[in-house]
Amino acid sequence: MANEPTKPSAPDGTTAQYRSQSTPPDSGAVRRVAAFAAGAPFTALVAAVEVAVVTVALGVPRSAAPVAVGLIAFAVYAADHVADAEGDVSSTPSRARIALRYGDQLMTAAAVSYGLAVALAVGAGPAALALALVPGAVWVGYATGRPAAAGDLAAPLGTVSVPRLKDVFLLNSAAVAIAWAVAVVAAPLAFTGVTLEAVGAPTVALLFAYVAVRSFVDVEVPNVRDVAADAARGTATLPVVYGTAGTRRILLGVDAVAAGLLGAVAAIDAVPRPVLAALAAGLAVSVAVTALADRLGGAALGVAPDCSYLVAGAVLLAIGG
Amino acid sequence: MAALSPLSVALLVAVTVGLAAAILAWRERPEPGATWLAVLLAGQVWWATFLVFELEATTLPAKALWYDVQWVGVVAIPVGWLFFALAYTGYDRYVTPFSVALVSVVPAATVAVAAAGDPGNLLAVDRVVRETAVGTFLGVVPGPLYYVIAGYTYLLGAVGSVPLIQLIRDDARPFRGQSAALLVGTAAPWAGNLAHLSGAVPIPGLDPTPLAFAVSGVAYLLALSRFRLLTLAPAPRRRARQLVFEQLHDPVFVVGTEGLLVDLNECAAETFGIDRRDAIGEPAATVVPKYDAIRELDGADADKPRPIPIVGRDGQRPYEATVRDVIDDHDRTTARVITFHDVGVYLGQQQRLNVLNRVFRHDVRTETNLIQGYAEQLRSDPTDERALSVIEESAERMLELSERTRTAGELFDPTEESETAPLTDAVDEAVAEARAVAPDARIEVGQVAPVPVPDVLAVVLGNLCTNAVGHNDAATPWMRIDAAVADGWVEVTVADDGPGIDPAEYDVLDRGTETPLRHGSGIGLWIVKWGVDHLGGRISFDEREPTGTVVTVCVPVDRSETPGAGPDGEPPDPHLDDPAPSDESGSLGPPPNAGR
Known part of the structure; x- marks a missing residue:
């Protein structure tokens, strides 16, 4: 208020507003940058590395696919963080604060990022464009409430309740995992114009299954951190339903399935050996993170599962040349 | 992936900024114009996107296919522009499903022709592949429908620009900035298309319109972010x-x-x-x-x-x-x-202030001087009964003045809800007050209809009746009260056989203000006037033969009704001394009477 008297806040009668600033640099700014980087940019990096690894695994030429998928991941997650900022205050306070304070800037960045991704896809051809437009179409659908409307139409006069996808136990994580797998495996093919037959259907199928299974684990592990908030909201997740110990056992079982898929890939010699080694290293990191799920801090648990792909990428760079 | 042509790379810039702006516009829904701006930008992105596919296609049929697909975006742009401009500038009443359908007829027909493979070469008479340094595109010889849709596009664009141009002259800087950015965003593709149609483009056959969408996208992005387009839209104004x-x-x-x-x-x-x-x-x-x-x-x-x-x-x-x-x-x-x-309330307040000023400045002072003088006399002669009597009478007048002043204050308290009572009760109350003032008076009451009237009327009638018998020098004061009801109006007449009212009193009431030299005596008549004014009525004074006064008060029966709504609602003319002059007659009919 303009007319509100300024109260002295120091013994000398001056106020903070008029005192010379000699304090050290605000460490909060560093924390904010770190919190921002650990959000959508980190997810974008992971997505790009994931696509790069799969590109090598499929043996297709290099393309703009990793960049495009990374940009789309940034756009989707940045927009999601802005949209859910108020609800995320309790679970991810730093990220939520940034989303609330810089919501417009983040949305502008997300829009430009998605526009750039689509432009890259346009340059790559119709198939890449179609793939890049899927997240946008889904976003427009949710923004306009179309899925809910479709659910209302499907429910015969309210006798059957059609629940939202994100509220359905396991289906939520499974849907996210499959979406990731589609984007990560299809993008290298779509951006290079290489057909399924040229790569080999079994190879593509095994890689798709592997990425989907691994993504499922990556989605469910952070739910250990959010168990209290999810239980309070009534959202059924693995940790809410089976507890932390039960979740760990289940996810280790899913990791075992991933190991089996990797074994199958190795058995048919579908991918080069360095890629196999890189994926195995990533899987090992995933198993370790799953085993330590209840001991890792909240912030670490939020990024640790995705770090398995960064490890895989680093290993691939190191041994794959 | 083969290297893209320079033209394709430029178009991808247009796709990037156009899509980003479209997303931001879509996000602003339901702000006025947000959806239509998103449609406009989506049309631009669509056109640029499929032009890239056309450029990168290697065969004539493939290029022709992508060329035809572009028409969806081409025709969406002017429709989006027109309805965006209308909604954004507050002309949203023209944005209806019917108007949208009507405006979309020609665009839909164009798309249908393109989808059907351009039967009869309506859109393009001839199509050839043109290889240039900037890219390989489809050279088209326009057909008749091409010119129709081009003219239609320019028409919609011009119509949509009119309200936006008006905003450029607006006093509010944000709206000037918004409209300038929007017009730049629209003018750039127009300039490109005009250059194409006029043959001014150095590369024959190249339509640079989609390239200009990069400028449009930047302008729209600027408008959305810098000038807060959509979040600060002028539509509500x-x-x-x-x-x-x-x-x-x-x-x-x-x-x-x-x-x-x-x-x-x-x-x-x-x-x-x-x-x-x-x-x-x-x-x-x-x-x-x-x-x-x-x-x-x-x-x-x-x-x-x-x-x-x-x-x-x-x-x-x-x-x-x-x-x-x-x-x-x-x-x-x-x-x-x-x-x-x-200005009724204002005038009433002014008059009350004026009169109360006079009461304190003149009446109270006069009485006080009187009391002081006779008190001095009593001091010198404590047995002077006349002095004592004068002091008592003076004090009584001051008390009465005080009571009336309080009545005047309470009567027009704006915080008090007005209540209604039957007219018979108001008349009975007034008569009772008169009897209290002059118990020996002869008081006649005519026929009174039990219609509801505001309780303020009881105060008015009370003052009139007490004046009629109180200021009456007859041995046995006489007064009569009659009440007639007609057309939603109540006409109450109070007649007496007193000495009449001094014309100076009328004059002061007529003028509505008092001066030190021209003022009334007391505030009884003022209370009557204020009460009648407050009720939206009027009052008139007539001399009575052989002596006395006839006061006629005319007020609406119920204030919630509209008595002046038409000729039938006219109050009756109470045969007074100043019949309604034509210059005081509004279109709703003449007033009851001029009164005094």
Whole structure:
């Protein structure tokens, strides 16, 4: 208020507003940058590395696919963080604060990022464009409430309740995992114009299954951190339903399935050996993170599962040349 | 992936900024124009996208296919632009499903022709592949439908630009910036297309319109972020200004230069009981109350408006009328706005302040001097009974004055809800007060209808009746009270055989103000006048033969009704000494009487 008297806040009668600033640099700014980087940019990096690894695994030429998928991941997650900022205050306070304070800037960045991704896809051809437009179409659908409307139409006069996808136990994580797998495996093919037959259907199928299974684990592990908030909201997740110990056992079982898929890939010699080694290293990191799920801090648990792909990428760079 | 042509790379820039702007516009829904801006930008992105596919296609059939697909975006742009401009600038009443469908007929037909493979070469007479340094595109010889849709696009673009151009001249800087950015965003593709149609492009056959979408996208992004387009849209202003006109508590009329009524607000219709649909287009003299008198104000006296009594929903109220010319951009007067402001409350307050000032300055002081003088006399002669009597009488008058002053204050307290009571009760109460003042008086009560009247009328009648018998030098004072009801009006007549009222008292009431030299005695008559004014009625005084006065009060039966709504609602003319002059007659009919 303009007319509100300024109260002295120091013994000398001056106020903070008029005192010379000699304090050290605000460490909060560093924390904010770190919190921002650990959000959508980190997810974008992971997505790009994931696509790069799969590109090598499929043996297709290099393309703009990793960049495009990374940009789309940034756009989707940045927009999601802005949209859910108020609800995320309790679970991810730093990220939520940034989303609330810089919501417009983040949305502008997300829009430009998605526009750039689509432009890259346009340059790559119709198939890449179609793939890049899927997240946008889904976003427009949710923004306009179309899925809910479709659910209302499907429910015969309210006798059957059609629940939202994100509220359905396991289906939520499974849907996210499959979406990731589609984007990560299809993008290298779509951006290079290489057909399924040229790569080999079994190879593509095994890689798709592997990425989907691994993504499922990556989605469910952070739910250990959010168990209290999810239980309070009534959202059924693995940790809410089976507890932390039960979740760990289940996810280790899913990791075992991933190991089996990797074994199958190795058995048919579908991918080069360095890629196999890189994926195995990533899987090992995933198993370790799953085993330590209840001991890792909240912030670490939020990024640790995705770090398995960064490890895989680093290993691939190191041994794959 | 083969290397993209330079033209494709430029188009990808347009795709990037266009799609980003479209997403941000879509996010702003349901702000006015957000959806249509998103449609416009999506059309641009669509056109640029499939032009890239056309450029990168290697065969004529493939290029022709992508060329035809582009038409979806081409035709969406002008439709999106037109409805965005209308919604954004507040003309949203033109954005209806019907208007959208109507405007979309030609675009839909164009897309249908393209989807059908351009039968009859309506869109393109000939198509050839042109290889240039910037890319390989489809060279098209336009068909007749091409020119139709091009003209249609320019038409919609021009129509949509009109309200935006108006905003450039707006006082508000953000709106000027918004509209300038929007017009730049629109003009750039137009310039490109004009260059193409006029053959000014150095690369033959190249339509640079989609390339200019990069400029458009940047301009729209700038408008969305820098000038807060959509979050600070001017659309509500138009509605808000209309709302102010409609919801203003003062009656407003708009009269055209030919003297015909152009518009009136809701308050005018309600206050004066006018049917808006019937009134608009009628001569103002037949609709606007006291129109002739007001026209005279539109001159030298315009700066000194004087209250004009007009009968309306609340009975007769004093209005100050102001006349303002509506001037267009060429300094021409296109209409006049006549505003009526009810100054009854203000005038009443002014009068009460004026009278109470006089009461303290003159009446109380006179009585106090009297008391002081006779008190001195009592000091010198304690047995002086006359001095004692004068002091007692003076103190009694001051007490009475105080009581009446309190009554005047309570009577017009704006926080008090007005209550109603049967007219018979009001008359009985007044008669009882008169009997208390003059127990020996002969009081006759005529026929009184039990209609509801505001309780303020009881105070008015009480003052009139006590005056009739109290200020009466007859041996046995006489008074009679009659009440008639007609057309929603109550006419109460109080007659007495007293000495009559001093004309100076009338004169002061007529003028409405007192001066040190010209003022009334007491405040009884003022209370009567204020009460009648408060009720939207009028009062008149007649001399009675052979002696006495006849006071006639005319007030509405129920204030919630609209007694002045038409000829049937006219109060009866109480045969008074000043019959209604024509210059005081509003379009709603003459007032009951001029009164004094």
